[in-house]
Amino acid sequence: MFGDLMGMMGKLKETQQKVEATKKRLDTVFLEEASSDGLLKITLTANRKIKTIEIADALLEDKEQLEDYLILALNKAIEKATNVHEAEVAAVAKEGMPNIPGLDMFK
Known part of the structure; x- marks a missing residue:
């Protein structure tokens, strides 16, 4: 019984390390989002850190339009990055979870 428990604890620690490594790797996964007309x-990164924002000169003339573009594009970009982040971390966590009866939250 204690051997099983120790094995599960070791597996959980290993999974935690893999999750942390995955999170670090996601710092190198870049995602792009653009407005439909390409002006923004x-x-x-997949960890939701903004690296660049490119704004066409045409948008600099209308503050309100630029603000609208930023809100729309940032929300879409953050959603895309969140989906990638959650899928990657969940895959690693699910792969490393020991089979504990009643704990099927990752299935």
């Missing part, structure tokens, strides 16, 4: 482009 955003690049961010």
Whole structure:
């Protein structure tokens, strides 16, 4: 019984390390989002850190329009990055979870 418990604890610790490694790797996964007309482009990591924002000169003339573009593009970019982040971390966590009866939250 204690051997099983120790094995599960070791497996959980290993999974935790894999999750942390995955999170670090996601800092190197870049995602791009652009407005439909290409006047605004955003690049961010899968960990939701903004790396670049490119704004066409035409948008600089209308503050309100620029603000609208930023809100729309940032929200879409953050959603995309969140989906990638959650899928990657969940895959690693699910792979490393020991089979504990009643704990099927990752299935």
